[in-house]
Amino acid sequence: MATDNGKIIMAWSKCKVEFGSTGENDAFAKTLTNVGKIRNQTTELSTNDGDALTEVATGGETVAMEQNDGTMQLKTTVIEPTPALYAALGIAQDEDTNGEQVIKTHIVPGDQSLKVTPRNKGARGIKAPVTRMTVAPAFDEQNGNALVITFNIVKTTAVAPTYKKKGATGWTPTTTPTDISKALGIVGSDSELPSDAKNDDVYGIDNNYWYSRFTTKSALH
Structure with missing residues (x-):
């Protein structure tokens, strides 16, 4: 959500999800690939609390506590993923002359940057320079082929001070x-x-x- 002269601009409805290889020193990717058509209401960013370290004294009194960072994850579902998307993800060979494509793995190699752009002008999107990506193919009679993409967002470690x-x-x-x-x-x-x-x-x-x-x-x- 952003504001424009007091008007609330919502980051909801349609969105665009893009990815690209993370650059040197954890720089955000210079080139991005659009994942394609996204199934309605399937893109979601979630967080989990990190471990809490506590020290408890006799009588149950908490004398010290420290909260660690948790994890962040974005999931989205692509409708009828194309052979070009599988190839761009680095998990498949190019489609052969018979229209067949060999899938090698469901783990996307290397660090990948993520950009999520919401529909409305003036709304807030997110850019994560480092994620680890996995994919999960899906198929059913009602919805056809789909690809569930999971971005596990990781804090950078190589940005120079x-x-x-x-x-x-x-x-x-x-x-x-x-x-x-x-x-x-x-x-x-x-x-x-x-x-x-x-x-x-x-x-x-x-x-x-x-x-x-x-x-x-x-x-x-």
């Missing part, structure tokens, strides 16, 4: 190799930069992430 140096007026970005070599550590965000840092102290900012949200610039047709 950026660095900040403490000065008289606060923290400023630095790309100077000598500054970076003196970095005292990596923190999760700007808010975690130490308040008691001395001038010329340098820290890295961890830029790894799960996914990003974007605003659509045009409507799907």
